[in-house]
Amino acid sequence: MxxxxxxxxxxxxxxxxxxxxxxxxxxxxxxxxxxxxxxxxxxxxxxxxxxxxxxxxxxxxxxxCRRCLPDAVPGSPEWNLRADLAARAMRLITDGVVERDGVPGLATRLGYSERHLTRVLTTELGAGPLALARAHRAHAARLLIETTELTFADVAFAAGFASVRQFNDTIRAVFAVNPTQLRAEAQRRRRKELPAPPGAINLRLPFRPPFDAAGLLETLAAQAIPGIEHAEPGRYGRTLRLPHGPATVWLEPGPTHVACTLTLTDLRDLGSAVSRVRRLLDLDADPCAVDELLGADPLLAPLVTAAPGIRVPGSVDGAETVLRTLLPDLPPGEQLSTSDGQLTTLFPTPAAVLATGLSAERREVVAALADGSLDVHSGRDTDELIAELSGYPAITPMMAAEIVTRVLGAPDVWRVSDPALTARSRAWRPWRSYATAHLLRTPGAENVDRRTA
Incomplete structure (x- = not known):
């Protein structure tokens, strides 16, 4: 770009x-x-x-800049709007893949060599994968420094640094102060906020207004699985299965940010948890661009006026999204060792679902998820993932479109079967996922596959 x-x-x-x-x-x-x-x-x-x-x-x-904190902003909507290698790599880097698997692991997941990946990212974004991951680590470290009382050694390793010295050098290079000064500055400017529960971290997740939080929470509440999720007016919580252990999150949207309370088993999962929650709530969207284009069409204008800043619910885990879309009933998941209010259970793994009674067609999909031959993650190419999912008889085209929309945050996936609307929708590119969201929410909308709403 x-x-x-x-x-x-x-x-x-x-x-x-x-x-x-x-x-x-x-x-x-x-x-x-x-x-x-x-x-x-x-x-x-x-x-x-x-x-x-x-x-x-x-x-x-x-x-x-320590005045405007340029890392504490919504992510660029370009990473969802674009489907090229650089955008797919950015989605995986923000999920912490480089910290967990290194640049070789990132390149393998994207299907390219390390050399080619580094060349593309440097050309497109001005920095290679290591530099991009370093910026991600610095952001995670700043959050921990400012919102917890952890020792700096614990912060360093939780943020993904290989040593305390590397952590100190990076903080000084990025913020021009040492960690002690950064924490002291945060304490001076911190507003009066409710303290986090023991073992939890309070964060503020920014977004671009307008934000149709009520509509988004209503959608999540309608799909909530008891024990795994809990929704109430103005508040939503769920359990998370993260790379280093389970977690819980509670989310309360406000006028300028979403208040987020995270309880993690392992602090190394902080960056990954934040990335997944932002994707779930579609917090990096550009609502002004979406509303401007869709609101210019007489058919959609009343819907945009009624729900400005509509969001398309995302995904916290690719395999989970496939299973939720594919199966009407799921076996109970693992119990948390310590419940967090109404949050008591993790979403079941593909291996656990495979052990239940399934039709042959559905078993094929679940088995592929369990053995890794079907790998659904945010770094996949949209067209390739749709084609792969559609190759399974149990997954209909509408199901494949739903999965891709949620997992990749793809903004231009059309999920309405009416031929006249399909022809008209060409003028709604590149925001047809949002047009679909408006139509799905409209009572009495015809020819909409509500199975994937």
Missing amino acids: LLDPERAYRSVAARDARFDGCFVFAVRTTGIYCRPSCPAVTPKRRNVEFHLTAAAAQTAGFRA
Whole structure:
């Protein structure tokens, strides 16, 4: 993706928060990079350069602004809108794949060589996979420094650093202060907030307004599985099966952010948990762009007016999404060692589901999930995943579309069978997933496969 420097500078001059997370700007005279809406005095155009990612700015030698915290913004909607290698890699990097499996593991999941992957990311984003992962670790470390009382050694290893020295060097390079100063600054500016329960972490997950939180929570509540999920007015919680152990999360949307309370078995899963929760709530969407395009159509305009900032529910786990879409009834999952209110149970694994009575066609899909031959994750290519899923007789085209929409956050998947609407939907690209969400929510909508609503 190429940035238009003049348009980007106009966004900076206007302090336009809609572009926070889409790019950062760096000021050569100060050596600092900021989010577009930074409240500081706008620098002169000749002193400014633009980068698509914080990692690119860091690679160029800039440090993060401690006033606007450019890492504490919604993610770029480009990573869902684009389906190229760079975007798919970014989705996996934010899920912590590099920390768990290294660059070789990332390249293997994407189906490319390490050399080719590094070349593409450096060309497209201005930073290679190691630099992008380093920026991700720095963000996770800052969250732990500012929101917990953990020792810095514990923070370092929880954030994915190989040593305390590497952690200290990175914090100083990225934020121009040491961890002690960063924690002290956070304590001074921290507003009065309710303390987190013992063992939990309170976070604020930003989004771009408008945000149809009520509609999203209503959808999640309608699909909630008791014990695994719990929904009540203004609040939603669920259990998570993360790489290093189970977790629970409670989410309460507010005017500018979603209050998130995480209880983790292993703090190394912090970044992965945040990434998955953001994907579940579609928090990196660009609602203004979606509403502007869809609201221009007379058919959708009343729906957009009724639900501005609609979100498409995402996924916290690819295998779970396939199983939920495929099977009307599921066996009970594992019990948590310690329940968190109404959250008592983990979603069952494919292996556990395979041990139950299934038809031959459904068994084929579940067996493929269990042995890894069907690998459904956020780094998959949209068309390739739809084709692979559609190759199983038990998965209908509508089911495949639902799975891809949720797991990949794909914004342009059409799931309505009416031929006239299908023809009309071409004008709604690249936001047809959101058009589908509006139509699915409309009472009496015809020819909509509500099995995948």
